[in-house]
Amino acid sequence: MATAQTKETTYIGVSKPRVDVREKVTGAAVYTDDIQFGAALLHARVKRSPHPHALIKKVDISKAKELPGVRVVVTGQDFPYFTGLYLKDRNIFARDRVRFVGEAVAGVAAITEEIAEQALDLIEVEYEVLPGVFDAVKGAEPGAPLLHPNLGDYEVPNFIFPVPDSNIANHFKVRKGDVETAFAEAATVVEHTFKVPHVQHVPIEPHIAIAQVDGDGNVTLWASSQSPFAQRNLIAKSLNIPESKVRVIAPLIGGGFGCKAGVTMETIPVAIAMKAGGHPVKFRLTREEEFYTNFVRQGLTAKVKVACDKNGKLTAIQNQMWWDGGGYTDYGVNITRAGGYSGTGPFNAPNIWVDSMCIYTNHPVGGAYRGFGMSEVHTGIVQVMSMLAEKAGVDFVDFLKMNVIQEGEKVLTGMTMHKTGIKDCIEKVAKEINWGVKDAPTAPNRKRGKGIAVMWKAPAMPPNAGSSALIKLNEDASVTVMVGGQEIGQGTFTAMAQIAAEAMGVPFESVKVKGPIDTQYSPYEWQTVASRLTWSMGNAVRNAAMDARHKILEVVAEAWGEDIENLDIKEGYVISYASEESISLKDIVVYGIPREGYNGWVGGPIVGSGSFMPSYVTGLDKETGQGDRAVVHYTTGAQAVDLEVDLDTGQLYIHRAVSAFDVGKAINPDLVRCQIEGGFVQGMSSAIFEEMRLVEGVMQNPSFVDYRIATTMDVPAKIDAYIVEAAQDDGPWGARGVGEHPMVPTIPCLANAIYDAIGVRVPNPPLSAEKVYLTMLDNGVVK
Amino acid sequence: MSVTRINLTVNGSKEVVDVPSNWTLLQMLREKMALTGTKNGCAAGECGACTVMLNGEPVNSCMVLAVECDGAEVVTVEGLVQDGQMDVLQQTIIDAGGVQCGFCTPGMLISARALLDRNPNPSADEVRAALVGNLCRCTGYIRIVEAVQTAAQASQ
Ligand code: FES
Numbered sequence: 006m007a008t009a010q011t012k013e014t015t016y017i018g019v020s021k022p023r024v025d026v027r028e029k030v031t032g033a034a035v036y037t038d039d040i041q042f043g044a045a046l047l048h049a050r051v052k053r054s055p056h057p058h059a060l061i062k063k064v065d066i067s068k069a070k071e072l073p074g075v076r077v078v079v080t081g082q083d084f085p086y087f088t089g090l091y092l093k094d095r096n097i098f099a100r101d102r103v104r105f106v107g108e109a110v111a112g113v114a115a116i117t118e119e120i121a122e123q124a125l126d127l128i129e130v131e132y133e134v135l136p137g138v139f140d141a142v143k144g145a146e147p148g149a150p151l152l153h154p155n156l157g158d159y160e161v162p163n164f165i166f167p168v169p170d171s172n173i174a175n176h177f178k179v180r181k182g183d184v185e186t187a188f189a190e191a192a193t194v195v196e197h198t199f200k201v202p203h204v205q206h207v208p209i210e211p212h213i214a215i216a217q218v219d220g221d222g223n224v225t226l227w228a229s230s231q232s233p234f235a236q237r238n239l240i241a242k243s244l245n246i247p248e249s250k251v252r253v254i255a256p257l258i259g260g261g262f263g264c265k266a267g268v269t270m271e272t273i274p275v276a277i278a279m280k281a282g283g284h285p286v287k288f289r290l291t292r293e294e295e296f297y298t299n300f301v302r303q304g305l306t307a308k309v310k311v312a313c314d315k316n317g318k319l320t321a322i323q324n325q326m327w328w329d330g331g332g333y334t335d336y337g338v339n340i341t342r343a344g345g346y347s348g349t350g351p352f353n354a355p356n357i358w359v360d361s362m363c364i365y366t367n368h369p370v371g372g373a374y375r376g377f378g379m380s381e382v383h384t385g386i387v388q389v390m391s392m393l394a395e396k397a398g399v400d401f402v403d404f405l406k407m408n409v410i411q412e413g414e415k416v417l418t419g420m421t422m423h424k425t426g427i428k429d430c431i432e433k434v435a436k437e438i439n440w441g442v443k444d445a446p447t448a449p450n451r452k453r454g455k456g457i458a459v460m461w462k463a464p465a466m467p468p469n470a471g472s473s474a475l476i477k478l479n480e481d482a483s484v485t486v487m488v489g490g491q492e493i494g495q496g497t498f499t500a501m502a503q504i505a506a507e508a509m510g511v512p513f514e515s516v517k518v519k520g521p522i523d524t525q526y527s528p529y530e531w532q533t534v535a536s537r538l539t540w541s542m543g544n545a546v547r548n549a550a551m552d553a554r555h556k557i558l559e560v561v562a563e564a565w566g567e568d569i570e571n572l573d574i575k576e577g578y579v580i581s582y583a584s585e586e587s588i589s590l591k592d593i594v595v596y597g598i599p600r601e602g603y604n605g606w607v608g609g610p611i612v613g614s615g616s617f618m619p620s621y622v623t624g625l626d627k628e629t630g631q632g633d634r635a636v637v638h639y640t641t642g643a644q645a646v647d648l649e650v651d652l653d654t655g656q657l658y659i660h661r662a663v664s665a666f667d668v669g670k671a672i673n674p675d676l677v678r679c680q681i682e683g684g685f686v687q688g689m690s691s692a693i694f695e696e697m698r699l700v701e702g703v704m705q706n707p708s709f710v711d712y713r714i715a716t717t718m719d720v721p722a723k724i725d726a727y728i729v730e731a732a733q734d735d736g737p738w739g740a741r742g743v744g745e746h747p748m749v750p751t752i753p754c755l756a757n758a759i760y761d762a763i764g765v766r767v768p769n770p771p772l773s774a775e776k777v778y779l780t781m782l783d784n785g786v787v788k
Numbered sequence: 789m790s791v792t793r794i795n796l797t798v799n800g801s802k803e804v805v806d807v808p809s810n811w812t813l814l815q816m817l818r819e820k821m822a823l824t825g826t827k828n829g830c831a832a833g834e835c836g837a838c839t840v841m842l843n844g845e846p847v848n849s850c851m852v853l854a855v856e857c858d859g860a861e862v863v864t865v866e867g868l869v870q871d872g873q874m875d876v877l878q879q880t881i882i883d884a885g886g887v888q889c890g891f892c893t894p895g896m897l898i899s900a901r902a903l904l905d906r907n908p909n910p911s912a913d914e915v916r917a918a919l920v921g922n923l924c925r926c927t928g929y930i931r932i933v934e935a936v937q938t939a940a941q942a943s944q
């Protein structure tokens with residue numbers, strides 16, 4: 006296991022420039038849609054279900070097949086195998102039943118996109134419409150229409166608990182102490198039910214994938230992907246072929262935020278290409294399809310009840326969550342699990358009760374979204390704590406400091422909390438926002454308020470999610486680092502270059518980390534998700550660099566007849582502290598070193614390898630959710646805002662946002678700040694503007710005009726980002742991840758500030774001007 | 789679909805292109821002229837990823853028919869580098885940390901270049917207004933706005 010290092014570093018903790026940026030500003034960067042496939046390319050379109058829930062009685066593709074220019078038409082009958090990241094509940098195309106509007110029923114490939122689109126109209130599908138489930142709470146009740154009568158037969162890992170003959174795809178529980186007695190004996194109790202709507206990731210690059218299948222059945226897939234290795238695995242399963250026959254190539258990606266993890270639309274061009282006689286088949290989602298046919302962020306209903314003693318010390322937390330998983334929950338079941346094992350937020354209480362249930366509904370399919378359930382969980386838990394503190398007469402910052410989880414305490418699942426800087430984060434943001442000082446509004450028709458929120462999040466993944474890295478040295482002593490984790494904008498290639506340079510002792514400028522990720526040549530990486538790369542892949546890169554370094558030193562030690570302990574690599578030279586000799590890496594890393602008197606050679610081309618996999622994650626008891634160590638670690642943080650509410654319109658003006666996160670060790674502080682700023686704005690956008698308006702399963706606003714995201718005009722003038730560093734014991738130089746965390750506390754932070762400003766609570770996002778205004782009107786704040 | 793021959797200047801070079809009459813300028817640039825720096829984020833005029841300069845004005849190239857560009861002058865992100873020298877905006881957006889995934893960046897740079905061409909010294913509010921049609925999901929915009937102002941100052 007890697008250990009935190011204390012010695013002076015050259016490239017760690019330094020804001021080196023991004024390695025991927027020149028190509029991005031010149032238009033030279035290659036994204037999936039930029040790859041040219043020439044005249045042989047076919048274009049795919051998909052026939053989709055107009056119904057949220059229906060049986061498929063008949064699919065007639067005969068007319069579509071006859072349309073000139075159409076080359077392939079496939080349906081669910083062609084692909085009977087199930088797939089899914091956790092719960093295997095999906096087929097590539099619907100077979101006998103559709104479960105959400107937009108579900109793929111048939112696929113067409115033609116010589117142009119227009120012809121493929123025309124062919125869709127010629128496919129005739131006969132449905133028998135069934136009653137639907139459009140509310141997760143109702144869907145969990147006995148007697149609700151069943152979406153997956155075969156739920157009990159699906160393949161599922163041993164930490165997901167489906168309830169057969171119900172719509173409950175996973176029921177995760179924590180039972181600790183006795184909440185009922187604690188509520189009865191408490192000085193103060195607060196209970197509230199919160200609702201978080203479905204939202205969409207909205208990467209600016211829509212999903213795209215191109216597949217080609219050769220005569221031997223070897224599949225090559227080029228995809229905008231966070232998860233080339235997971236996709237290789239899942240595609241092989243869904244087509245019942247070995248992994249070695251699938252090669253996934255993932256160029257740069259134009260934003261993912263989770264929606265390009267796992268597998269969704271990528272299987273469709275592969276399925277079509279299997280019948281396309283060697284032609285490459287391109288499938289690109291339209292912006293409308295992007296909104297509801299692929300992964301969305303699940304909706305959540307959370308009934309939260311908390312209690313404290315007369316001093317404001319928490320005595321009990323109860324959180325009952327119904328996740329609106331959509332028609333398939335192959336990924337959603339684990340979001341529910343993560344929501345469960347983090348269901349108290351970063352708070353500690355002796356008595357805890359959590360139910361986290363993933364419910365099948367006839368809504369779009371839930372998948373990973375930056376934060377993996379944590380934005381939704383924190384919406385309720387942080388607001389309810391603020392309500393409790395007020396009712397108990399305790400200042401919220403004092404309440405937070407008294408009740409947040411501390412090193413050495415047991416978290417809700419029984420794991421002992423590691424070192425965490427959460428209190429420092431709270432103190433930092435409280436100080437920066439001038440907590441406790443009521444600032445005057447800037448105009449008479451405005452009210453001003455401040456809000457604060459805390460958060461935690463652990464990487465949510467299988468217990469044994471692994472990373473690996475390869476390092477090769479080139480003739481000019483430049484260093485090529487090969488990884489399987491994806492540069493999705495977060496800057497991971499830059500961080501990996503810094504880690505490799507530091508661990509080897511070579512100049513940062515001599516290290517190259519580049520895509521595309523190619524499952525045939527790149528080393529294995531589970532997925533680019535969960536804010537896990539800096540920590541996990543960082544460890545693998547560090548190990549590979551140390552391996553390469555050791556191999557170089559061994560060669561020099563032998564050639565020079567020196568003790569390896571006396572040798573070091575500094576700025577591209579091997580130096581000896583004993584003989585004070587030095588030699589440039591250029592002279593030795595490929596060609597080796599001649600022995601004294603040209604009596605043969607030592608060494609040869611240097612290649613280093615390294616991997617990392619956590620070995621210590623344990624299971625949790627099905628009934629109590631207790632176990633030794635449910636997760637690898639928690640990253641924590643705090644956020645505060647100072648805002649005004651316009652009394653005439655309900656509009657928010659955010660003057661300032663301050664965030665502090667404990668990243669263990671910032672490998673590249675400026676890139677960390679970029680994540681904190683961008684994450685705040687994404688969180689703010691989802692908090693204020695965003696909601697997939699679903700009526701009987703039909704999304705009413707699938708365009709940028711009707712589903713608005715934050716623009717230049719909406720962001721605060723100032724977003725401050727502070728870095729706290731309480732080292733992670735098994736992180737490279739103490740680092741842990743922070744990619745997702747910055748948006749997690751934003752909804753409750755803004756909701757708390759609005760409450761502070763207007764004196765009434767608007768608990769459920771989106772905290773739109775309209776909703777804020779109507780709440781003020783209903784409560785007599787304005788007339 | 790009928791094909792029309794058009795003459796236009798792209799990034800300073802004269803071009804003759806045979807293009808189907810229903811194709812957009814975006815399609816022509818990406819699929820006929822190998823200029824893939826200009827991105828397709830929505831094909832509906834709503835995201836700004838496809839922004840190019842058409843006769844000096846920023847436009848969403850997904851909303852312009854290629855045949856309308858007969859005789860026009862088009863500048864794409866590839867045209868911002870001249871004689872191997874990047875536009876000052878390209879350097880300042882790098883330095884400011886205004887690039888993450890980079891998918892919005894080409895369109896963002898073209899909108900910013902068009903702004904600075906007509907207003908060499910914009911206020912922060914003017915920069916924000918000029919970039920309102922360019923959506924970015926990664927950066928939070930603040931560093932991009934800063935980069936444009938820094939470029940303006942550097943060019944004074
Ligand atoms: S692609 Fe043209 S505006 Fe979105």
Ligand code: FES
Pocket residue numbers: 209259260494886887888889890891892893923924925926927
């Ligand atoms: S950098 Fe990713 S959309 Fe702007």
